Amino acid sequence: MISYRDAIERLLAPLSILPSETCALADATGRVLADTVTSPLALPSFDHAAMDGYALKAGASSRGGSEHHVHGSRAAGDVGHIAGAGVCEIMTGARLPQGFDAVIAVERTEMLQARPDGTPHRIRLLDDIAHDRNVRRMGTDVPRGANVLAAGTCIEPAQVMLLAALGVGHVAVVRRPRVAIVCTGKELQTGPTASLRDGQIHNSNGPYLTAALGRAGADVVSCETVDDTVHPYLEALQRAVEAGVDLVISTGAVSMGRYDFVPAALRHFGAQVLFHKVPMRPGKPLLAARLHTGPLVLALPGTPMAVAVGARFFVAPVLRAMCGQGSEPTLRAVLASAQHPKPGLRHFLRATLWLDDRGQLQARPVDQQEPFRIQPFANADAWIVLDEQAGDCAAGMPVEIASLELATPLRLSTGPDFSP
Ligand SMILES: Nc1nc2c(c(=O)[nH]1)N[C@H]1C(S)=C(S)[C@@H](COP(=O)(O)OP(=O)(O)OC[C@H]3O[C@@H](n4cnc5c(N)ncnc54)[C@H](O)[C@@H]3O)O[C@H]1N2
Numbered sequence: 001m002i003s004y005r006d007a008i009e010r011l012l013a014p015l016s017i018l019p020s021e022t023c024a025l026a027d028a029t030g031r032v033l034a035d036t037v038t039s040p041l042a043l044p045s046f047d048h049a050a051m052d053g054y055a056l057k058a059g060a061s062s063r064g065g066s067e068h069h070v071h072g073s074r075a076a077g078d079v080g081h082i083a084g085a086g087v088c089e090i091m092t093g094a095r096l097p098q099g100f101d102a103v104i105a106v107e108r109t110e111m112l113q114a115r116p117d118g119t120p121h122r123i124r125l126l127d128d129i130a131h132d133r134n135v136r137r138m139g140t141d142v143p144r145g146a147n148v149l150a151a152g153t154c155i156e157p158a159q160v161m162l163l164a165a166l167g168v169g170h171v172a173v174v175r176r177p178r179v180a181i182v183c184t185g186k187e188l189q190t191g192p193t194a195s196l197r198d199g200q201i202h203n204s205n206g207p208y209l210t211a212a213l214g215r216a217g218a219d220v221v222s223c224e225t226v227d228d229t230v231h232p233y234l235e236a237l238q239r240a241v242e243a244g245v246d247l248v249i250s251t252g253a254v255s256m257g258r259y260d261f262v263p264a265a266l267r268h269f270g271a272q273v274l275f276h277k278v279p280m281r282p283g284k285p286l287l288a289a290r291l292h293t294g295p296l297v298l299a300l301p302g303t304p305m306a307v308a309v310g311a312r313f314f315v316a317p318v319l320r321a322m323c324g325q326g327s328e329p330t331l332r333a334v335l336a337s338a339q340h341p342k343p344g345l346r347h348f349l350r351a352t353l354w355l356d357d358r359g360q361l362q363a364r365p366v367d368q369q370e371p372f373r374i375q376p377f378a379n380a381d382a383w384i385v386l387d388e389q390a391g392d393c394a395a396g397m398p399v400e401i402a403s404l405e406l407a408t409p410l411r412l413s414t415g416p417d418f419s420p
């Protein structure tokens with residue numbers, strides 16, 4: 001048996017980033033950038049008004065109380081020369097006309113005289129206006145040529161806004177990791193709503209993995225169910241290989257039972273077993289292998305929480321590595337109730353999270369941690385991770401937590417260490 005850390009190292013070491021492809025921005029949400037994006041434009045692209053009001057030249061003649069003729073009017077999108085001395089009516093977003101360097105908001109002026117069509121002819125300023133006031137200068141958000149998004153960044157709506165503002169219509173993204181799922185077990189009823197015969201259960205691992213991997217940006221090319229015999233399993237593996245997958249995830253038949261044929265079947269298939277069994281709870285009998293044709297195989301134990309742990313703590317790092325993303329930042333919270341984990345095992349505990357009245361994030365393991373229980377998983381907010389050396393953990397100590405989602409929904413920057 002090798003430790004979780006060693007297992008992850010063995011799993012990730014030979015992985016390389018998947019090839020890139022071009023993707024329209026409209027389809028890029030959830031994709032991972034293959035290259036750094038440099039800005040083809042400055043943002044703002046020109047000096048413009050931040051308020052509806054009047055553009056003027058700040059200085060001695062534009063103090064509060066001064067009176068001015070209004071020459072011309074500019075709305076966002078208007079261009080052209082503004083002639084004459086004085087001020088120019090301007091709307092938010094309009095390019096600042098040549099020769100002007102400040103804007104006074106319309107409500108900080110008084111209209112002294114209107115033209116017959118109602119437009120302002122002469123105004124008085126109510127405030128002193130300094131140079132640059134209410135002006136957004138070109139390039140102050142993004143200078144042209146700046147690195148705006150790093151390779152490995154997942155494109156979320158905020159990145160779509162930035163790229164759209166820069167006029168970037170297509171981006172180079174990492175090809176989605178292609179994954180095949182194979183659920184083993186003759187007890188599995190595959191029709192999701194079909195009635196169960198005696199001894200049968202609904203397949204919950206397949207739909208869970210399909211949902212979780214899809215959310216994490218993988219392309220789930222198939223999800224098959226096979227019985228507890230070698231040949232259908234190997235045939236499913238062969239189909240996955242032919243479909244050109246990067247990763248096969250199987251569930252079940254990987255432990256000590258008479259019908260736990262997966263380890264032998266993989267060896268028979270010529271797979272190189274990277275490790276089998278990791279000292280952790282749940283999910284200990286997990287096996288990882290590499291097929292001679294290239295794809296990785298993660299054979300997860302069939303128990304639902306062993307599948308959830310395998311997906312979150314083995315599959316997710318593999319997907320990140322395939323997409324050129326570094327390791328996840330570690331999140332911590334305050335342990336809300338004492339724990340006495342079994343020494344030598346890494347424990348993954350389903351937990352609820354809340355912010356206490358001092359603003360500290362508290363994490364409490366749910367009461368029922370047996371690996372067959374799905375209800376507490378559906379009610380949980382996060383995982384608590386207690387490493388192999390954790391020993392007895394007192395309430396109040398900081399512990400590592402991880403999101404239930406494979407791709408962490410919370411973005412964190414490197415900041416000061418969290419200490420409760
Ligand atoms: N003698 C030992 N027995 C077991 C050990 C052990 O060390 N010695 N380890 C236990 C642990 S830990 C786990 S986890 C399980 C894993 O066993 P398998 O990977 O062989 O999984 P199965 O026996 O096929 O299934 C386990 C359990 O999960 C249910 N299951 C399977 N597939 C699905 C599915 N797609 N959807 C929902 N539920 C599924 C299956 O019916 C079983 O109840 O082994 C322990 N035994």
Ligand code: MOO
Nearest residue numbers: 282283284306371
């Ligand atoms: O790995 Mo398990 O502990 O029965 O799910």
